[in-house]
Amino acid sequence: MIQVTSDNIGTVLDELTSAGASDIQFKTGQPPLIGLQGAWTPQTHYEILTGQVVENIHEKLCHDQRYKQIPEKGPWDADYRTSTATSNFRVSGGKELGRPYLVLRPLPRDIPDFSKLKLLDDVLGPPPGTGHLTDGFRHALHQKRGLILVTGPTGSGKSTTLASFVNHVNQTRPYNIITIEDPVEFMFRSQKSHILQREVGRDTDSFSSALRASLRQKPDIILVGEMRDAETIDAAFRAAATGHLVMSTLHNNEAAQTVERIINEFPAGQQTRVRHQLSEVLVGIFAQQLVPTLDGGRQIILESMVLTPEMRTTLRPKPAGEGADNYLQGLRDSMVVKSPYGNRTMDSELKRAVKNNVISEEVAREFAIQLGQWDKERA
Structure with a gap:
């Protein structure tokens, strides 16, 4: 099984995007999920994510100090743009039962006509x-x-x-x-x-x-x-x-x-x-x-x-x-x-x-x- 870390997150995101994902979700207690034709599909060849891994991924992806740290207590919501070597993403983040999650939507890199x-x-x-x-x-x-x-x-x-x-x-x-x-x-x-x-x-x-x-x-x-x-x-x-x-x-x-x-x-x-x-x-x-x-x-x-x-x-x-x-x-x-x-x-x-x-x-x-x-x- 493939471990997802802040060090290889760019490669993982590019692989999931190449698999046809319309959306990508990182959630505590599950492997990465991708949206395919409107349904969330677990990518079971990746290890199950911990809350700390999700936090580390978030901090790696985010280049804006506003969302650099997830508060230990209280609500948290994030919405920002990030990129890897081959793809751009819109990132939404929040908490579920006190644990962080991230949802990324791949964006075309070329401006469409x-x-x-x-x-x-x-x-x-x-x-x-x-x-x-x-x-x-x-x-x-x-x-x-x-x-x-x-x-x-x-x-x-x-x-x-x-x-x-x-x-x-x-x-x-x-x-x-x-x-x-x-x-x-x-x-x-x-x-x-x-x-x-x-x-x-x-x-x-x-x-x-x-x-x-x-x-x-x-x-x-x-x-x-x-x-x-x-x-x-x-x-x-x-x-x-x-x-x-x-x-x-x-x-x-x-x-x-x-x-x-x-x-x-x-x-x-x-x-x-x-x-x-x-x-x-x-x-x-x-x-x-x-x-x-x-x-x-x-x-x-x-x-x-x-x-x-x-x-x-x-x-x-x-x-x-x-x-x-x-x-x-x-x-x-x-x-x-x-x-x-x-x-x-x-x-x-x-x-x-x-x-x-x-x-x-x-x-x-x-x-x-x-x-x-x-x-x-x-x-």
Whole structure:
């Protein structure tokens, strides 16, 4: 059996990444675990880890004094970026029943372009009469102001998609781009654009404070790693409304759910205002999931909602007395209309993947958004 130590941790991480790990976990009382197609798999050819070994690994990987020592008593959480000879990683750490653990996510070392995202449109081509998903990306990124959101569950590749957005602008436009991340995952080199990257906890106290400060630094584009609270969302609205293009993420599987999530972050008395603001500043929402394929891999399935004038009208609150205000279903219905920007729903893409033998129907049902509607159409 192979012993894991702070001295060979770089080699171990590279070997586990080469084995196809989407995530790597070091936990007291277990051998290293790797995520393969959504399941944790023990790597039993390595020895069981002790708490001291996990602490030693953490101190070897971390280059930041904030997290250099795990406190003997009290809570501990860490989130930072590290690297080995061949790979980069995002590291999250914490305690379980008083014992430390680490979870590492391998990050691509190369900045991705759209072709590296391996979209379903790249495999099958876009649906008839509808533009390629990347046509929607380009349209959204060519706007001078507004809000672009990439959404999906943890581990669905949101950061990679956002990085491809920044990369596209960096290669094509002379913009000033400020990123606010926790932690910084992809390291950009300025090309046509000038890029300034700030890390929460190291360079700034919070997303919202950094977002407010960035408005005084003449940015064209602001990337906010995650909109975690109403304060950050409000600051993003203000930035988007005052001539900036803002990009961020949320943990939602569907565009319409994302709209509802944003509105519900605010008290009831402010929700009408928020809907008005969204109808004015929202450029597009791209919701994505990573789905197991029939050949043992994973396929990104992406829903696209690039705002049209009709969608903005649907999103605005109706005056009292003008009938039902089912704006969420209205948004879903408008996404079915064929669009040069590649608009489509998550469920329609899952069905297309099933029809073309990319994924199984059982898997598609597991990832479906409106399962009741799915079953109704199958009946």
